[in-house]
Amino acid sequence: MDLLISFVLALVALLILLQLTVLLLWVERKGSALIQDRVGANRANLFGGLLPFNLGIVNTLMADPLKLFHKEDVIPKDADKFLHWLAPFIAVLPLFVTFAVVPFGDVLVIGDRVINLQAANVNVGLLFVLGMVSLGVYGVVIGGWASNSRYAFLGGVRGSAQMISYEIGMGLALVAVVLTYGTLDLQQIAREQGKLMWGVIPAWGVFYQPLALVLFFIAGIAESKRPPFDLPEAESELVAGFYTEYSGSKQSMFMMSDFIEVAIVAALVTTLFFGGWQVPYLQRDGFHFPGGFFVGVPSLVVTILQVVSFLVKLFIFCWLQILVRWTYPRMRYDQLMNLGWKRLLPIGLANVVVTAVLVLALEGFTIK
């Protein structure tokens, strides 16, 4: 029974991730069209255009993947065949595993069984996320090297330097969050955020660590190699960067890893800074509004509300990343390195020091 439950939980987490990934493909096309004042993704229709609405979403969800998987898989001459084949898998697999430690709800109570809504409860969850994200670099580096192409190679070199640089900023932002909540367990961090600050404001990370939020978001976008930090795949300079020589289903795996990273950054921002699955004032038995109002809600409904709350926040932050992607121009490489090492790193360090001092000084005042 326990095995079945953990299997179902893993399946649910995977489904959320996959659905989100596929949906993001369409949202990005439509969103970019919206921003650039075009219609976008409107060529699919049935019966010679007789339907009153277009089937852009069907096109993106079904036709595009089908087309991609049917394309010929070209492996360049003189490429390292084994590594060329391996790279897309290395790029995608660690990202799938990352989502397992993200809690998508509090607990589900069925009879006397209490189920923790998280695919894998790792008590060093945050470090697990950092580790898996850092493994994602290998897909880029190996893919770039194995293709035996100058463009891909340059993309790989750029990617490796960029991602280890921004991991530091990301790590420092997370250290400040860990200091605030005193735990590395993501579910525990989400639970801590259900408390109230001065009895009114929810104790969300965004109110405790606004600076860390900004740092984490910037570093997260840089880690997922999306504009304005898309130097490893800069299309105007390197054709398609590290995946120039990929085609068909392998290329679509790299595309997919891109969107999974968007989903993971959104999930982490939600969990660490916006209360995860928390709905403001909603406790296990119902709403406790400040001032003593109480509205009782059945336990199952509470759980559903929490999961929905998590998904809504997830969507909002995915959309925010798409907005950023289509708004800002690409940075130069020296600007990228300057931002990482001369801005994010010192600010992150200062934030950690200030947080540590405050946590020490206000022990008992903070939520600890």
Next chain:
Amino acid sequence: MNVPVENYLVLAALIFAIGCAGVLTRRNFIVILMSVELMLNAVNLTFVALSRQLVSMDGQMIVFFVMTVAAAEVAVGLAIFLAIYSQRRTVNADEISLLRW
């Protein structure tokens, strides 16, 4: 289910031996550095295994320091390697013999 500690120690000994052989036989400077990393990790494995056997956190603490030192070692080692490469255009450790009498 409990794996006896000596199994881990034998595994660590073998990894250490492999790393040691790499240092002695390979000529590529980078691969030599990698083999050193292998040896360091074999030692880490013994520390963690014995830390569990003796129910003491000291072993894990030492591993923490070993990792830091390993990171520092690689950074300096690769920097030296870059400097040598820009002067002599070689990755072969046998050809770097300026200080040999």
Next chain:
Amino acid sequence: MIAFYFIALLTLASALLVVLHRNPIYSALGLVNTLFLIAVSFVMLDAELIAMLQVIVYAGAIVILFLFVIMLLNVESEVRSARISKIGTAGLAFVLLFAVELAVFALVRDPSGAQELPAGFGSTELLAETLFSKGMLSFELTSLLLLVAVVGAVVMARRKVES
């Protein structure tokens, strides 16, 4: 037990890949694999925090640094020479002896069984407590070491070549 043998065999195979493969890129990948599998062993030994640090520090930083340098300099595959030098032969013999010796030492041991682990063994709190009480001086010295390493690396790598 089966899990252990499985992991151990994979670890040894990837360690051999590091040493035996002529192409340094494959060596680096073998190294990542070895380090990752050792991290799995750490998890099996109730050292989750150390395992995660292992992945982040080694796989995420150190080996990427190796790969970066290999790619930057475009290091080619080593030409395998037919003969191993004398010092190499002597070294290999020494290594074999050493491995046997270590293994014998590991097998002949005080047969006291594994003790019961207290709750929270290997937890972040306990490691931090040990680190910041017993290991405080070493911890501070490590930070000094890192500083020296950073300065040293920058000085070495930025040196201009005369002529």
